[in-house]
Amino acid sequence: MGEFELIRQYFMPLARLHGSRSVLLGPGDDCAIQSIPPGSDLVFSIDTLVEGVHFPIGYRPDFLGWRALAVATSDLAAMGAEPACFTLALTLPEVDEPWLRGFARGLGRAAESFGLVLAGGDTTRGPLALSLQVHGLVEQGLAIRRAGASVGDLVVVSGTLGDAGAALDYLDALSPSEDEQCVLEQYHHPQPRLKLGIALRGLATAAIDVSDGLLADLNHILESSGVGANIVRAQVPVSLALARLKGDAAVDYALNSGDDYELCATIPEATWATAPEALKQHFTVVGAIEPAPGLRLDGIDVASGSEATGFDHFRRRA
Numbered sequence: 001m002g003e004f005e006l007i008r009q010y011f012m013p014l015a016r017l018h019g020s021r022s023v024l025l026g027p028g029d030d031c032a033i034q035s036i037p038p039g040s041d042l043v044f045s046i047d048t049l050v051e052g053v054h055f056p057i058g059y060r061p062d063f064l065g066w067r068a069l070a071v072a073t074s075d076l077a078a079m080g081a082e083p084a085c086f087t088l089a090l091t092l093p094e095v096d097e098p099w100l101r102g103f104a105r106g107l108g109r110a111a112e113s114f115g116l117v118l119a120g121g122d123t124t125r126g127p128l129a130l131s132l133q134v135h136g137l138v139e140q141g142l143a144i145r146r147a148g149a150s151v152g153d154l155v156v157v158s159g160t161l162g163d164a165g166a167a168l169d170y171l172d173a174l175s176p177s178e179d180e181q182c183v184l185e186q187y188h189h190p191q192p193r194l195k196l197g198i199a200l201r202g203l204a205t206a207a208i209d210v211s212d213g214l215l216a217d218l219n220h221i222l223e224s225s226g227v228g229a230n231i232v233r234a235q236v237p238v239s240l241a242l243a244r245l246k247g248d249a250a251v252d253y254a255l256n257s258g259d260d261y262e263l264c265a266t267i268p269e270a271t272w273a274t275a276p277e278a279l280k281q282h283f284t285v286v287g288a289i290e291p292a293p294g295l296r297l298d299g300i301d302v303a304s305g306s307e308a309t310g311f312d313h314f315r316r317r318a
């Protein structure tokens with residue numbers, strides 16, 4: 001099967017998904033064309049995933065398709081952007097049709113779920129790796145950056161943290177328990193918090209998606225914003241499944257392990273107090289921004305990120 005046939009059969013269907021009104025021309029020409037509506041900013045981001053580094057060797061292709069697009073799209077969520085389209089550069093060791101069918105199925109499900117249309121791409125031969133660039137739109141000037149946190153802001157996180165990091169312990173389990181299946185699902189099928197990111201526009205002063213662990217990612221906000229923070233360990237949200245599996249260590253997974261793709265944001269206390277309940281119910285207040293630089297856990301300095309020992313990360317990035 002040649003490159004053109006491969007693209008026609010497996011990837012063109014993803015270019016016809018409804019979802020983006022801004023793509024004027026998709027795959028098949030020298031470039032794709034995206035129209036930027038007046039009053040909008042284009043935000044875009046690229047992620048590269050390499051087999052054995054960012055995902056396990058022999059990983060299920062449909063899971064990989066979902067996960068790869070979810071990971072990339074999560075960066076749009078962190079900026080409060082609405083997804084528009086994506087491009088894919090796929091490097092394959094060989095044309096393996098069952099693999100391609102599974103990969104395209106997972107990728108297509110994710111694209112439809114997130115509202116993204118495939119606008120173009122490239123395939124080449126080599127060790128398995130993929131790069132996905134996602135494009136999103138946000139009202140002019142309203143993209144949420146990392147640099148806006150200030151003293152008096154609360155630190156909030158969406159959902160629960162730590163499941164995906166714990167899942168690495170069970171990837172090879174032959175018959176995982178119900179709780180193990182729960183955390184594995186979080187690893188295999190992360191959900192970028194697109195609606196929550198959009199809802200944070202105009203409320204959050206800074207935001208980031210939790211790809212490397214709460215401490216490491218919050219630290220990016222602190223460094224960009226020139227402030228510090230204190231996190232209250234007992235307030236860090238973990239799932240019941242993770243609490244049952246890991247006991248007292250569950251919070252360590254939540255603090256130090258990545259891959260959950262929840263959002264961490266900073267919000268002025270007064271804004272939080274009057275924020276809609278429908279939004280607040282998705283977030284937990286875990287701490288507060290402080291003037292002294294650095295990150296503290298229950299008042300004690302932590303060297304964020306570098307403390308993440310004992311976790312086998314398939315993925316680590318800024």
Ligand SMILES: [Mg+2]
Pocket residue numbers: 074075078208209211318
């Ligand atoms: Mg990110």
